[in-house]
Amino acid sequence: MVARLWRGTTLGVRVIAFDGDGLLLVRHTYVTGWHLPGGGVHAGETTEAAARRELLEETGYAADGAARFLGLYFNPLAAGRDHVAVYHMPASTPRRAFRANHEIAESGAFPLDRLPDGTTAGTRRRLAELFEGLPPSDRW
Structure with missing residues (x-):
């Protein structure tokens, strides 16, 4: 309870991005599943x-x-104070080879109709909102 009194709201981002027809997803080292790429917004940085x-x-x-x-989506699972801004960036270009690190175990590009097992519910909801016309939610 004390932590909630002293810690502010957190702001993160997620990106729906493609390599050709493949949706870019990442698998973290510290949580299960395949996720949209993203992370925290630094001080002085815009969400984009x-x-x-x-x-x-x-x-x-x-x-x-x-x-x-x-x-902008509220993520109640992250201590009840996390918000996630989502962007669609339909085209992207490889700039450097992916290398696994302490945060990201794996990265891949997947066709929308063949997402990997373990693709998170939040990721699937954002894709359905964008590509299938599912009404947007305000929660991650």
């Missing part, structure tokens, strides 16, 4: 800049062209 940085850091891909802001 953070999304572009995280995409490059986690996958080795740089977004090409404009980013489309899709929404």
